Structures are given as C-alpha cells and as structure tokens.
C-alpha cells in the first residue's frame with residue numbers, strides 16, 4: 146500500500162475533458178441558426194454537459210435530444226462506375242437488403258434524438274420508392290432529411306414529391322467538363338445528369354446542393370464546379386477524397402481539425418441493417434464488429450449496450466483522416482475559391 150496518490154492510468158486527462166467539451170459544444174453551436182440565441186443556448190448546453198460529465202447513462206450521454214445524425218447507406222448498388230469509388234463493385238444481394246419496415250421502425254424509435262437523417266449509397270435512387278417512403282416518414286416525425294445522389298436517376302415526379310416534403314437533395318458532381326465526364330463517372334450520361342440538376346434547381350430551389358470530392362484528379366475541375374454552382378445560386382460543398390477502394394489520390398495540403406471526431410454522435414446503418422458508429426469503424430480495433438443489426442434487434446437496445454458506449458469513448462480521441470468527411474463533420478464544408 147502506498148500513501149502516494151496515483152492517478153489511474155486510464156483516468157481521463159484535462160485534455161480529454163477539453164476535447165470532450167469541444168466535441169459536444171462545437172457541432173451544437175453550428176446548428177444554431179439564430180445567432181442572438183447562441184450564447185444562452187451554449188451556456189445551457191454547457192450546464193447539460195457539466196451534469197452528464199459526471200452523471201451519465203449511455204442513452205442520455207450519447208443520444209441526447211436532437212443530438213444525433215442517422216445515416217443510412219440504403220444500398221451498395223449503383224449504375225455509375227466512378228473511378229473514385231469501389232462501392233459499386235460489391236452490391237448487396239437481395240437476401241441481404243434490409244426490409245424497409247425495419248428502417249422505418251428504427252427511424253421512429255430514434256426520431257426524438259435526431260437532428261437529421263441522411264440517405265447515402267451506392268445510389269439511393271436505385272430504391273426511389275423506399276426513399277420517398279422514408280422521406281414521408283421523416284417529415285411526419287419532424288426529422289429533416291438529406292438525400293445524396295449521383296443525379297442520374299432523378300425524375301420530375303420524384304423531385305416534385307421530394308420538394309413537397311421540404312427535404313434537402315445533394316447531387317454529387319466532380320466535373321462539369323463533358324470531355325472528362327466518362328473518365329470520372331464511367332458512364333456517358335453528362336447531358337442527362339445536367340438536365341436533372343437544372344430540373345432539381347427549378348423544383349427544389351435552395352434545397353438543392355452540389356457536393357464535390359476533392360482529389361488530385363478533380364482539383365482543377367472543382368473550381369469549375371464551384372463557378373457553375375455560383376452562377377446558378379446552388380450551395381456547393383467539398384468532401385475530401387477518402388479511399389473507398391477507388392483509384393484516385395488525396396489532394397495535398399488538406400487541413401485536419403484538431404478537435405475530436407464528431408462521428409461518435411452518428412448512428413450509421415449498412416444496407417443489411419448492421420449498425421456502426423461511423424462507416425470507417427473497421428479502422429478502430431474495438432469497433433470492427435458491428436454493434437448489432439436492426440433487422441433482428443431494437444435500435445435502442447443496440448445503442449444502450451456497453452460496447453456502444455465504449456466505442457463512442459474511443460472515437461472521441463480517434464484522429465484518422467476520415468474525420469474530415471462531411472458525414473463526420475456536422476457543418477457545411479468550405480467552397481473552393483474562384
């Protein structure tokens with residue numbers, strides 16, 4: 146026995162607390178539209194953080210009111226063959242595609258915790274009817290939805306219904322140069338996608354966004370995409386390139402934030418219903434296995450498991466390049482200057 150007080154090796158350090166506070170408050174502050182309410186709301190959030198810093202139950206600590214984003218990779222299937230991505234090489238078979246009802250149950254169980262539900266893929270519009278069904282349910286539950294698409298399968302009928310539901314559509318565009326289109330997208334559908342973007346702008350107005358992937362291969366083109374968007378009044382965001390089995394290369398000189406990864410606040414669902422905290426979870430040894438599967442289990446039960454809390458704790462200090470992905474940074478990324 147020793148009389149000398151020893152700090153436990155795994156006790157949180159001051160830096161850990163600062164990271165924790167920053168990781169909680171920064172995304173919250175970015176979501177406040179009314180700037181005059183910023184200071185009082187941040188103060189209230191600080192009090193809440195202070196309370197849950199010492200008194201914590203997993204469900205309250207990590208899944209507070211409107212504090213989380215639910216990201217559903219509805220499918221790996223995609224008609225495009227982009228050089229930047231290899232997701233399309235492993236489409237899920239029908240037997241592994243989650244039943245829509247299971248996702249709707251999950252959304253309904255979590256809706257009070259969500260500030261946003263995001264649908265991504267593959268190409269989500271491969272399941273356009275299911276996407277609309279989710280969009281309708283999200284509207285009914287008061288959860289804003291963001292739909293990521295390559296733009297090739299958009300139709301006027303879809304856009305009008307989606308527009309009525311007041312959700313946000315993000316079209317992925319890495320070039321507006323018809324001569325490079327096929328090399329980037331692996332398909333010769335420049336005219337069709339551009340027509341669909343114009344139609345989406347007309348119908349959705351400011352609820353249309355364009356997102357580009359910044360890589361060595363797309364650097365020059367993104368300047369033109371930014372100009373294209375500016376001319377049409379479309380909000381443009383940039384996503385740094387990450388290796389999803391594609392053949393592109395990361396651009397040099399990207400800024401990596403020092404703060405903790407905000408992905409620990411995410412709840413991500415794979416096409417087969419597996420639940421993870423970020424789509425890059427395989428890089429974290431403790432998170433290699435999914436937390437559960439919403440095809441077989443209740444989402445709240447899954448998120449209340451001890452391992453879900455442990456994974457979230459490890460993610461606070463995770464500092465891998467995927468931290469920069471827009472799904473892991475709950476703020477709009479900068480546009481490239483002209």
Ligand code: SF4
Pocket residue numbers: 223224225226227229230231232233266267268295317
């Ligand atoms: S980047 Fe998107 S559009 Fe291109 S192949 Fe991958 S999933 Fe499809």
Ligand code: SF4
Pocket residue numbers: 406407408409423424425426428429460463464465466467468473
């Ligand atoms: S840095 Fe990457 S792997 Fe680590 S928690 Fe964030 S998104 Fe997940």
